[in-house]
Amino acid sequence: MSGTYLGMPAFPEAARQALGDDTLRANLRHATHTIRDKRARAVAELDDWAELREAGKQIKDHTLQHLDIYLLQLEEAVTAAGGTVHWAADAAQANRIVTDLVKATGETEVVKVKSMATQEIELNEHLAAEGITAYETDLAELIVQLGDDRPSHILVPAIHRNRSEIRDIFRDRMGIWGRPAPEGLTDEPAELAEAARLHLREKFLRAKVGISGANFMVAETGTLVVVESEGNGRMCLTLPDTLISVVGIEKVVPTWRDLEVFLQTLPRSSTAERMNPYTSMWTGTADGDGPQNFHLVLLDNGRTDTLADEVGRQALRCIRCSACLNVCPVYERAGGHAYGSVYPGPIGAILTPQLRGTTSEVDASLPYASSLCGACYEVCPVAIDIPEVLVHLRERVVDQGGHQLERAAMSAAAWAFDHPAVLAAGQRMASRTRRLHPSRLPGPGRAWSDSRDLPPVPDMPFRDWWQRQQGEKGDAQ
Amino acid sequence: MRVALFLTCVNDTLYPGTGRAVVRLLNRLGVDVDFPLGQTCCGQPHYNTGYRRQAEPLAHRFADAFADYDAIVTPSGSCGAMVRELYPRMGRRAEAEGRGSSLAEAIAKVVPVTYELTEFLVDILGVTDVGAYFPHKVTYHPTCHGLRSLGLGERPRQLLAAVKGLELMELPGAEECCGFGGTFAMKNADVSASMGRDKVAAAVSTGAAALCTADNSCLMHIGGIIRRQGEDIRPLHIAEILASTEDEPLT
Amino acid sequence: MSDRQQVLDRIRQALGSRPDGEANPVHPVSRTYAHQHGDRTPAETTALLVQTLEEYKATVHRTIPARAAELVARLVAERESAYVIVPPGLPDDLLKLVGCSIERESADLTARRLDTFGSVITGCALAIAETGTIVLDAEPDQGSRKLTLVPDHHICIVYEQQIVGSVPQAVARLSPTRPMTWISGPSASSDIELNRVEGVHGPRHLDVLVVATT
Numbered sequence: 007m008s009g010t011y012l013g014m015p016a017f018p019e020a021a022r023q024a025l026g027d028d029t030l031r032a033n034l035r036h037a038t039h040t041i042r043d044k045r046a047r048a049v050a051e052l053d054d055w056a057e058l059r060e061a062g063k064q065i066k067d068h069t070l071q072h073l074d075i076y077l078l079q080l081e082e083a084v085t086a087a088g089g090t091v092h093w094a095a096d097a098a099q100a101n102r103i104v105t106d107l108v109k110a111t112g113e114t115e116v117v118k119v120k121s122m123a124t125q126e127i128e129l130n131e132h133l134a135a136e137g138i139t140a141y142e143t144d145l146a147e148l149i150v151q152l153g154d155d156r157p158s159h160i161l162v163p164a165i166h167r168n169r170s171e172i173r174d175i176f177r178d179r180m181g182i183w184g185r186p187a188p189e190g191l192t193d194e195p196a197e198l199a200e201a202a203r204l205h206l207r208e209k210f211l212r213a214k215v216g217i218s219g220a221n222f223m224v225a226e227t228g229t230l231v232v233v234e235s236e237g238n239g240r241m242c243l244t245l246p247d248t249l250i251s252v253v254g255i256e257k258v259v260p261t262w263r264d265l266e267v268f269l270q271t272l273p274r275s276s277t278a279e280r281m282n283p284y285t286s287m288w289t290g291t292a293d294g295d296g297p298q299n300f301h302l303v304l305l306d307n308g309r310t311d312t313l314a315d316e317v318g319r320q321a322l323r324c325i326r327c328s329a330c331l332n333v334c335p336v337y338e339r340a341g342g343h344a345y346g347s348v349y350p351g352p353i354g355a356i357l358t359p360q361l362r363g364t365t366s367e368v369d370a371s372l373p374y375a376s377s378l379c380g381a382c383y384e385v386c387p388v389a390i391d392i393p394e395v396l397v398h399l400r401e402r403v404v405d406q407g408g409h410q411l412e413r414a415a416m417s418a419a420a421w422a423f424d425h426p427a428v429l430a431a432g433q434r435m436a437s438r439t440r441r442l443h444p445s446r447l448p449g450p451g452r453a454w455s456d457s458r459d460l461p462p463v464p465d466m467p468f469r470d471w472w473q474r475q476q477g478e479k480g481d482a483q
Numbered sequence: 484m485r486v487a488l489f490l491t492c493v494n495d496t497l498y499p500g501t502g503r504a505v506v507r508l509l510n511r512l513g514v515d516v517d518f519p520l521g522q523t524c525c526g527q528p529h530y531n532t533g534y535r536r537q538a539e540p541l542a543h544r545f546a547d548a549f550a551d552y553d554a555i556v557t558p559s560g561s562c563g564a565m566v567r568e569l570y571p572r573m574g575r576r577a578e579a580e581g582r583g584s585s586l587a588e589a590i591a592k593v594v595p596v597t598y599e600l601t602e603f604l605v606d607i608l609g610v611t612d613v614g615a616y617f618p619h620k621v622t623y624h625p626t627c628h629g630l631r632s633l634g635l636g637e638r639p640r641q642l643l644a645a646v647k648g649l650e651l652m653e654l655p656g657a658e659e660c661c662g663f664g665g666t667f668a669m670k671n672a673d674v675s676a677s678m679g680r681d682k683v684a685a686a687v688s689t690g691a692a693a694l695c696t697a698d699n700s701c702l703m704h705i706g707g708i709i710r711r712q713g714e715d716i717r718p719l720h721i722a723e724i725l726a727s728t729e730d731e732p733l734t
Numbered sequence: 735m736s737d738r739q740q741v742l743d744r745i746r747q748a749l750g751s752r753p754d755g756e757a758n759p760v761h762p763v764s765r766t767y768a769h770q771h772g773d774r775t776p777a778e779t780t781a782l783l784v785q786t787l788e789e790y791k792a793t794v795h796r797t798i799p800a801r802a803a804e805l806v807a808r809l810v811a812e813r814e815s816a817y818v819i820v821p822p823g824l825p826d827d828l829l830k831l832v833g834c835s836i837e838r839e840s841a842d843l844t845a846r847r848l849d850t851f852g853s854v855i856t857g858c859a860l861a862i863a864e865t866g867t868i869v870l871d872a873e874p875d876q877g878s879r880k881l882t883l884v885p886d887h888h889i890c891i892v893y894e895q896q897i898v899g900s901v902p903q904a905v906a907r908l909s910p911t912r913p914m915t916w917i918s919g920p921s922a923s924s925d926i927e928l929n930r931v932e933g934v935h936g937p938r939h940l941d942v943l944v945v946a947t948t
Contacts, residue, residue: 017671018670018671018672018673018674021671021673021674022673025673025674025677033927036927037927037928038928040927040928040929041924041928051771052768052771053768053771054766054767054768054771057766057767057768058767060764060766061763061764061765061766061767064762064763064764065761065763068759068761068762068763071749071752071759072752072759073745073749074742074745074746074749075759077741077742077745078742087911092737093736093737093738093740093741094737094741095737095740095741095744099737143935144925145923145925145926145934146925149925161924162924162925162928164925165927165928168927169926169927172926195926195927195929195931196931196932196933198926199923199926199931199933199934200933202934202935203933203934203935206935207849207935210845210935211845211846211849212846224910227910227911229910229911235921235922235923235924235934236921236922236923236925236934236935236936237883237921237934237935237936237937238934238935240879240880240883240915240935240936241883241935243879244878244879244880244883245845245880255741255745260759260761261761262905262910263905263906264763265905266901266902266904266905266906267767269901269905269916270901277924277928277930279790279918279930280786280790280864280865280866280918281862281865281866281867281901281916281918282918283790283917283918283919283920283921283922283936284915284916284917284918284921284936285914285915285916286879286913286914286915287910287913287914287915287916288913288914289910289911289912289913292872292912292913294841294878295872295878295879295880295913296878296879296880296913304741306737306740306741306744310741310744310745310747310748311744311748313744313745313748313749314744314747314748316579319748332928335659335660335662335678336671336674336678339674339677339678340674373533374666374667374670374671375671376664376667377627377660377662377663377664377665377667377671377675377678378531378627378664378665378667379627379631379659379660379664380627380628380631380632381627381631381658381659381660383631384631394572397530397531397533397535399533400531400532400533401533401534401535402533403533404532404533404534405533412532413534416528416529416532416534416537417537419524419528419529420526420529420534420537420538420540420541422523423492423523423524423526423541423544424523424540424541424544426520426521426522426523429492429523429524433495433496436496445710450669453668453669453670453672454668454669454672454707456672456676457672457673457676457679457680457707457708457711458668458676458679458704458707458708458710458711459706459707459708459710459711460707461497461498461703461706461707463496463497464497464498464499464500466499467495467496467499468490468494468495468498468499468502468503468518469495469518469520471499471502471503472502472518472520473520
């Protein structure tokens with residue numbers, strides 16, 4: 007991951023700015039609260055949810071434990087079915103492979119299915135630099151692309167936009183990219199969807215190259231799976247002559263049967279549907295059906311670093327459903343952009359610092375972008391213990407230097423707490439001087455007292471009351 | 484049964500009234516409770532901020548201080564979760580790092596007998612009606628670690644519902660975090676305060692006279708916002724309500 | 735070093751040493767989840783499919799084999815489609831009453847040409863009652879994947895014996911070597927304020943004929 011997110015402020019500052027944007031706040035609150043309740047209902051329909059969740063976790067853990075074996079099996083199966091497999095250790099190599107493949111077709115435009123992996127490597131920007139235009143075809147991606155914006159949600163990249171903002175973007179920008187929006191476009195969602203249908207149809211019908219990611223890859227058969235709603239995925243996956251799929255290495259599952267778990271848990275967690283409208287599955291190439299040239303680019307780009315961390319590797323179980331974003335009170339307020347990466351929200355806060363390290367200011371602040379309330383873990387369909395990984399990554403930030411003042415304070419507190427007499431003396435000092443305590447603090451303490459009063463200090467700590475009371479009891483006996 | 488009160492450092496220092504309420508409540512229920520003076524802090528602030536190694540001596544201290552008791556009762560969901568959920572994890576991590584099993588062994592005895600107060604009342608003592616009296620409207624906020632780490636479930640509400648005179652008001656969005664989150668409240672003060680203000684607004688909307696939780700650390704944050712905004716609702720720990728009787732009502 | 739070797743080496747390094755005998759790992763997953771949710775008679779399974787399809791805005795018509803052709807003709811007429819495309823293996827019997835021009839999919843059918851057809855009529859591989867899903871696997875009565883994508887109106891014929899209860903039952907019956915499309919209702923999007931709206935790029939009208947077994 008690179009360019010676009012360089013120079014992002016640390017999370018607290020970006021979140022503070024977002025909190026000041028009332029429209030953004032209202033958009034996010036409306037969308038996340040709508041989907042939260044629906045997800046809960048969709049999940050409650052299945053009385054074996056806990057078992058499905060456990061099975062999903064086990065399948066992913068088993069696969070990660072044998073990742074090299076399953077990737078080789080996948081490569082063999084895809085190749086046998088007529089596809090070509092490429093390996094990319096990092097974003098630069100993946101971009102190079104895709105660019106060369108597109109150039110080899112002689113085409114200068116491609117249609118794209120929404121894909122987190124290609125966002126992560128900033129493929130569109132690299133293609134543009136090589137004179138190739140990539141058209142995003144997912145409705146929300148289209149909104150982001152037309153608006154020259156950044157994605158702020160895994161599933162719904164334009165979640166920060168409300169319907170009237172979308173109408174304005176379509177009206178002002180569609181003409182620059184192709185067919186303009188219909189005259190008199192209103193902000194009715196159905197009309198906006200119709201405008202996208204008309205705008206993109208021409209591009210689908212003439213496309214020679216499609217680029218996608220994949221939700222799952224089946225090692226034993228070489229089958230790739232794309233789960234979607236609108237049909238833009240089906241367009242990109244079936245109409246072009248050439249299909250290039252860029253997929254993270256952690257997306258492999260061992261067997262065809264394993265899909266029976268994820269095809270139940272993913273739609274319900276993601277859009278709160280029993281099943282998403284369209285799922286495409288293809289195995290290499292098929293005579294007379296779909297692209298006759300199929301390339302699979304297997305992407306590492308920091309995933310093996312994540313795999314090397316025994317606590318952190320559970321983040322690689324993620325199936326990108328975004329339930330953790332939708333339920334997160336911090337995401338709801340900070341918005342996706344504050345996370346400084348294409349992976350926002352709780353999963354982003356544990357994935358980004360592992361994929362690209364904790365050296366930049368924003369990346370080092372991400373593990374702290376959580377109150378550790380655990381709502382994300384509760385809804386995760388593959389049981390990623392996000393709070394556990396967050397705390398684990400905080401250790402990493404501390405170990406690499408952390409904040410000197412905080413380290414000193416933590417050490418002093420740990421020492422005092424290991425010496426009860428020192429603690430008691432401190433408590434008594436606080437009680438004795440309690441009338442002098444202000445309700446607002448200077449310096450670092452302002453972080454607390456800018457918005458909250460301090461609790462009043464009692465006239466004596468509990469331990470003094472206890473000892474006094476025990477003494478009285480003793481006297482009485 | 485030898486029962487120890489694990490009060491927590493926050494309660495010891497800032498909320499001694501909660502400690503006195505727990506003692507009064509347990510005594511009334513016939514439980515003789517001790518307060519081992521060797522107790523200090525469970526180490527949660529260190530652990531959750533990324534200072535796991537600094538939390539280890541505090542876990543050892545906890546294990547020593549409470550070694551001789553059959554039950555350890557704490558009026559804090561998050562400190563209870565620290566002991567029950569995170570001490571074992573710390574022990575395993577220390578072993579995995581090749582630093583021996585001394586931590587894992589030290590905590591093995593205390594972890595299974597550590598109970599959050601409402602768990603102790605409902606599961607161990609088997610009571611939901613503790614004979615309390617509190618003639619006010621109360622709304623209950625389930626704090627995150629009690630709710631999700633310890634799985635307290637309906638226990639606190641069952642206890643409150645049995646209090647004579649108490650009218651329990653449903654809190655909208657009850658399971659949403661209040662925004663305290665330990666050092667999160669300082670490191671991400673703006674988001675934390677925004678969450679807290681929404682929690683307070685939800686509580687005020689119920690018309691309750693008191694906002695009750697089973698954790699004073701969250702109440703410190705929520706109460707700080709209530710005082711700053713001058714809201715007419717009182718933050719109260721559940722122990723203080725359960726300790727209140729017709730003879731000795733909470734004022 | 736090739737990227738391939740580099741990635742494989744990094745994985746092996748990350749995982750450390752593996753016990754012997756794990757080169758061909760046994761997949762140890764505990765599949766304690768339900769094979770299907772609840773017990774149903776075949777009639778109840780059909781009724782559930784109708785309900786779940788309708789909840790996702792498909793239009794469902796229950797019929798018997800003798801009346802299917804009549805119903806197909808009526809649905810084409812109601813949509814006012816002038817041109818209808820069908821897969822090569824769809825039985826003529828089903829199409830005999832259709833009043834407009836019918837073409838069968840051929841190898842040289844382009845997407846642009848396909849866009850001129852108003853309706854497409856196909857069979858299916860199976861349907862899943864619990865989720866309201868129709869699975870197409872490109873058999874001759876279904877045609878290629880694009881056939882059911884570009885026209886705005888899809889009429890899909892589901893015979894009662896093709897209905898399974900659950901996703902696991904469907905997966906067990908299907909062969910992934912065939913290109914597949916799973917369809918649950920007409921094209922839709924949740925991209926505007928996370929609320930579902932029907933009608934984006936795929937067919938905006940999905941008529942499902944559930945044909946009773948006689």
